[in-house]
Amino acid sequence: MKLAVMVNEGPYTHQASDTAYNFIVAALAAGHEIFRVFFYHDGVNNGTRLSTPPQDDRHIVNRWSELSKAHDLDLVVCVAAAQRRGIVDPDEAKRNGKDSDNIAPGFRISGLGQLIEAGIQADRLLVFGD
């Protein structure tokens, strides 16, 4: 089955990104397809490669990047939510005159249309947030 997931909370502030991750791992293990993971609101903070948690803690951002690499996951960050919170890819950095970018590997910045498409294309859309 084709599943889409939406994450609305940041890492380390709420359990939502952990629950979403564990759900996706279980879905992949059961042979389902993850059509897209859409990060909205504070959820965009899952996509900064500058995150450096203590070594004995889970690295939520790297965990997403590694899962994306292993399963070719489409991790999409909402552009408007990302701009507000300082999540920037090279194109957005250039466009807005920023001196650097911080998007983590496996993530891409796009718009709400990607969420709508996921809702249409996937068999189920699951929302994780506060």
Added chain:
Amino acid sequence: MLHTVNKSSFESASLKICLGLAKSGSDILLIEDGVYGALAGTIHATMLAEATSAVSVYALGPDLKARGLPEDRLISGIKVVGYDGFVELACANDKVQSWL
């Protein structure tokens, strides 16, 4: 429909509202702090115990464990599932409603 409730019934009315609106035959999965609602003997236990005749209620095992809630203290009729069970419930129902 699968309803997921992630708030403790001591913190939010989402479980109560969910139970009030869920159609007979629905599945309700308690996740994150929502698992506190599965405890027997609390002031909210009757509400959920009465609902189990019309809807199927599940609690996410890893979230119970993370909060130190033993499975033998749950309201009878509540089934404990893992993330694999969460995936199965999401696929078995045609829609998933998150009560955030």
